[in-house]
Amino acid sequence: MKKLLFFLMLFFLTNFSFSQEKISGSMSSINQNLSMKKTNEYWKSKLSPEAFRILREKGTEYPHTGEYNLHFEKGTYRCKGCDEELFISDSKFESNCGWPSFDSSIEGKIRYEKDTSLGMIRTEIICNSCDGHLGHVFNDGPTSTGLRYCVNSVALDFDSNVE
Numbered sequence: 482m483k484k485l486l487f488f489l490m491l492f493f494l495t496n497f498s499f500s501q502e503k504i505s506g507s508m509s510s511i512n513q514n515l516s517m518k519k520t521n522e523y524w525k526s527k528l529s530p531e532a533f534r535i536l537r538e539k540g541t542e543y544p545h546t547g548e549y550n551l552h553f554e555k556g557t558y559r560c561k562g563c564d565e566e567l568f569i570s571d572s573k574f575e576s577n578c579g580w581p582s583f584d585s586s587i588e589g590k591i592r593y594e595k596d597t598s599l600g601m602i603r604t605e606i607i608c609n610s611c612d613g614h615l616g617h618v619f620n621d622g623p624t625s626t627g628l629r630y631c632v633n634s635v636a637l638d639f640d641s642n643v644e
């Protein structure tokens with residue numbers, strides 16, 4: 482009898498957790514459809530683990546390690562997530578901060594959000610098209626714009642200008 486009760490309980494418990502999972506699963510896919518139109522599974526299959534960590538989980542690459550940190554060819558930098566053009570090489574400058582730095586972005590391509598993580602108040606920069614996290618923008622730029630877009634190399638792809 483005790484055994485039967487145990488199996489009955491197990492049955493209800495597993496059934497219960499299954500339906501809970503179904504509910505939260507469909508809720509998160511609704512949220513994803515609203516905010517980024519793509520699932521985490523999609524991004525995991527499209528991006529490298531490091532690009533996923535940065536673009537989709539708001540990570541940061543180690544300073545002075547990125548492919549485009551000391552990269553000054555003429556061309557256009559695109560979003561690694563959705564290929565949207567974000568920055569042109571003319572706006573790139575050497576900031577010595579360890580990440581690719583730009584003094585402006587291509588108009589309308591980037592969204593700004595207040596970021597209070599890590600005990601700091603910063604402005605997060607996000608790709609307007611795919612909601613990918615790119616980095617932060619600061620008000621200490623040395624050029625006339627006064628801005629320093631500090632971007633993770635891993636969040637970018639580069640196209641050389643075709644002459």
Ligand SMILES: [Zn+2]
Nearest residue numbers: 560563608611
């Ligand atoms: Zn994007």
